[in-house]
Amino acid sequence: MAIRITGTGSYIPSNIEKNEDFNQHEFLNEDGSTINHHNEVIIEKFKAITGIGERRYVENNLNTSDIAFYAAQNAIENAKINQEDLDYIIVGHNYGDVKHNTEQSDTVPSIASRVKHLLGIKNPKCVAYDILFGCPGWIEGVIQANAFIKSGIAKKCLVIGAETLSRVVDKHDRDSMIYSDGAGAVIVEESTEEGGIxxxxxxxxxxxxxxxxxxxxxxxxxxxxxxxxxxxxxxxxxxxxxxxxxxxxxxxxxxxxxxxxxxxxxxxxxxxxxxxxxxxxxxxxxxxxxxxxxxxxxxxxxxxxxxxxxxxxxxxxxxxxxxxxxxxxxxxxxxxxxxxxxxxxxxxxxxx
CATH class of the missing domain: 3.40.47.10 (Thiolase/Chalcone synthase)
Known part of the structure; x- marks a missing residue:
């Protein structure tokens, strides 16, 4: 038995934040002292090191759970499966739902439960949970899905990685230019085809x-x-x-x-x-x-x-x-x- 990714989906926000959009930011050192370079120089050095010229931010009305849901929909459609047949929904994220212009992260219920709710899945045996594993969270979710299927307790799993880092960045920190928002999802299931994981x-x-x-x-x-x-x-x-x-x-x-x-x-x-x-x-x-x-x-x-x-x-x-x-x-x-x-x-x- 092979365990394969049979469907993929993603959500890339439409809001583009270019490097030049940071020109008006007041960047400071960690101790609060002034950085002795103009923003143009800071941004130029940042681009040379990171390769980032622009990034995507979610629309104000969307949260991590929303874009996770959109990516999940795409993956389910791509895999051509019945979502009621899903045994697990595993969501890798780090900061939960942080609504626009709010300070508190919201992780109850879990992002996975919210995605299941938004998908309208009725099957209570479809277990939904989150995984906090830093940036490797999606890969770890796929590893867990693989283990569930190998053990015989699952046949189809939805694994999502979603984050809205634009809601948790410090605009006075140069590192804030690194982070962006987005979501990707896959269906992992047993297959008669060779290969897979x-x-x-x-x-x-x-x-x-x-x-x-x-x-x-x-x-x-x-x-x-x-x-x-x-x-x-x-x-x-x-x-x-x-x-x-x-x-x-x-x-x-x-x-x-x-x-x-x-x-x-x-x-x-x-x-x-x-x-x-x-x-x-x-x-x-x-x-x-x-x-x-x-x-x-x-x-x-x-x-x-x-x-x-x-x-x-x-x-x-x-x-x-x-x-x-x-x-x-x-x-x-x-x-x-x-x-x-x-x-x-x-x-x-x-x-x-």
């Missing part, structure tokens, strides 16, 4: 690394409200990722039985263009090889970093012919990989 790898580094990404106060010293924002230690994350992600990717590939030459695409979390390139280059270096051209499709330049949504959105766009220069052919061996808050790492080897 071949191997997977997961790890959590929490002894020294747990708080590399955290919720913290604004950089502006005169703002005294209690609101908290997504914050990170960028240099520490960069070093952590380069030191640990390539080895996890290698472990996953080695477990699969496939050779490095069999790998056609690496769909890595769209975190930071330079960091992602460095990770994949180090991965190939472990096999004493150079990174092939076109192995690593990127959407970060246009869509930014939407956390759990980056990998499923990327996959959906490629399969539907919407990412120029990249295709996935029948029987291609590909890898999904991610790193993020926790600090968590995971990867999947998948034969399309």
């Amino acid at each position: 071949i191997a997977h790898e997961s790890a959590t580094y929490a002894l020294d690394e747990a708080h590399f990404i955290y919720f913290g106060k604004t950089n502006h010293p005169e703002i005294t409200d209690q609101r908290r924002y997504i914050k990170m230690y960028g240099r520490k994350i960069y070093e952590f990722a380069l030191n640990n992600v390539p080895a996890a990717m290698k472990s996953c590939l080695d477990k699969s039985g496939y050779d490095i030459s069999d790998l056609k695409k690496i769909l890595i979390h769209q975190a930071n263009e330079k960091m992602d390139e460095a990770i994949v280059q180090r991965f190939y270096k472990l096999y004493k090889m150079k990174m092939p051209e076109d192995i690593m499709p990127m959407t970060i330049n246009k869509l930014g970093n939407s956390s759990v949504a980056t990998v499923p959105t990327l996959y959906d766009l490629i399969l539907k012919g919407e990412l120029e220069g990249h295709i996935i052919n029948k029987s291609d061996v590909i890898m999904f990989a991610s790193v993020g808050a926790g600090m968590n790492i995971n990867a999947i080897i998948y034969k399309y």
